Amino acid sequence: MTSRINIGRPASTSYHSPDPHGFANSRPSTGYRAANPDHPLERIRAVAKQVEDTIEIYSQPLRPHLPTIGRFLIIVTFYEDALRIMTQWNDQLWYLQTHRHFYKGISHLFLLLNVLVSPHSKYTEYAVIGLLSVVIIQGFGYGLMFDLTFFLRNLSVIGGLIMVFSETVVNEKKSFAGIPSMSETxxxxxxxxxxxxxxxxxxxxxxxxxEWGMGRIFMSVFGLSACTMVAIGFKAKWSAIFLVILLSVFNVFANDWWSVHSAHPQRDFLKYDFFQTLSIIGGLILLVNIGPGGLSVDEKKKTY
Incomplete structure (x- = not known):
């Protein structure tokens, strides 16, 4: 009886079979393949990763001080502006009354407000709002609001002030982490x-x-590339570091107000541009510290 029954067991026992149920696919996979380390693009990625790791290691001692450095550089232009108004009080009054046709009382009040609204308040939100009002009031008061270069530069200064406010929001979020608050996020x-x-x-x-030259072409191409990466939030921290270095070098050589005679009228313009560029550098340093935020390519890459 038992000789007629064919149990049909495999020759090899299932205890030693790597796939006893037959689920394995004997055909070679045509899906994802490991990247070739000898490919030029992979070599570039490996070198970039090593550079990022090296910078990350050596920048650790400086990282706790980045918020202080960034905030100081952002507000230093407002301190310089207040000091310039106080040391050139009569010249400022003459300009406002003669060329801008301010009444005497209005011109005094205008300058006084620019001096008093300084970033010394312990309430960061109100200090930022006050400094934003100074930027706007000065633009209209001195008749520079419709000057394209002045307008774009002050937009960048406003961006730095918004970064200060964003950092405050981040810190407050950390302080009250146990309280759900989607609106703050x-x-x-x-x-x-x-x-x-x-x-x-x-x-x-x-x-x-x-005027256009090789230096301007270099800064325009690489600077705009880094700016685009900052705006969309792709490698935003490293792009911001590159812009900090580029702007610092440019600021020293292009806005060298200390090399101009004190009686030369160009000195004040160069000093104004120098300290405003420092404010923008401070905003980029805060970006390096707190990151690009949720609406960025870097953050989406973490999600997906």
Whole structure:
């Protein structure tokens, strides 16, 4: 009886079979393949990763001080402006009354407000609002609001102030982490996006002014590439670091107000541009510290 029954067991026992149920696919996979390390693009990625890791290691001692450095550079232009108004009080009054046709009391009040609204308040939100009002009032008061270079440069300064406000939102979020607050999170994302976009307008002003040369072409091509990466939030931290280095070198050589005689009228313009560029550098440093935020390519790459 048992000789007629064919049990049909495989020759090899299932205890030693790598796939006892027959689910394995014997055909070679045509899906994802590992990247070839000898490919030029993979070599570039490996070198870039090593550079990023090296910078990350050596920048650790400086990282706790980045918020302080960034905030100081952002507000230093307002301190310089207040000091210039106080030391040139009569000249400022003469200009406002003669060329801008301010009444005597209005001109005094205008200058006084510019001096008193300084970033010394412990309430960061109100200090930022006050400084934003100073930027707008000065533009209209001195008749520079419709000057394209001035307008674009001040948009970048406003972007730096928004980065300060965004950092405050981040810190408050950390302080009250146990309390759910989606509105604060959304606000932080949109403020960071606005700050990133406004910071890059300085380069648009740089393109529209001056004569073209090899140096200007270099800065325009690489600077605009880095600005685009900052705006969309792709490798935003490293792009911001590149812009900090580029702007710092440019600021020292192009806005060298210390080399101009004190009686020369160009000295004040160079000093104004120098400290405003420092403010924009400060905004980029804050971007390096707190990151591009949720509305960025870098953040989406973490999700997907």
């Amino acid at each position: 959304d606000r932080k994302k949109y403020f960071l996006l606005a700050g990133r976009v406004l910071l890059i307008f300085l380069f648009l002003g740089f393109i529209f002014q001056g």
